[in-house]
Amino acid sequence: MLAISSAVSHDLIKSVLNPSISEKGEMLAARVSMAVAILIATLLGLNPPGFAAQVVAIAFGLAAASLFPTIMMGIFSKSMNSAGAVAGMLVGLIVEMVYIFTYVGWFFIPGTNMLDNNAANWLFGIQPASFGVVAAILNFLVAYIVLAMTKPAPKEIQDLVESIRVPRGAGAAQSH
16 A cells, blocks of 8 residues: 555656645645555455456456566667657556456446456457456557657666666676
């Protein structure tokens, strides 16, 4: 809960949306985001979307669809910009969530699914908990398409990525 409230209040609101927010406003945002997280966790606890293994599979699918490609592009593509990364993350996350909700139910509410959750209805025979790979591929595609239509990351960001790849003081590889 602390990580969620900190991420929303400081990382999202203070750093991106409203840099001039007061400490009091930041604390209020942290408390509200923590309350929302508690409410969501409670609702999911009362009506879990599946067994523990299914929930973990869904969580990994969501990470694969949104975070994994962005982390990989951050490591291996110096020119990847924020517009491409964010667009890719959004597409991956939305595609993954819509696919899951189509078969499991919107926000895991029973009876709200549009298709029966069986292999005959799955796209390419991929079950909802395993669709993260497809969404990750879409994430990569969208990110690179947006990158091609926008400017690459600024030089200082590219230099930062390069400095992380090759730390200061690291010499050439030695063979014995």
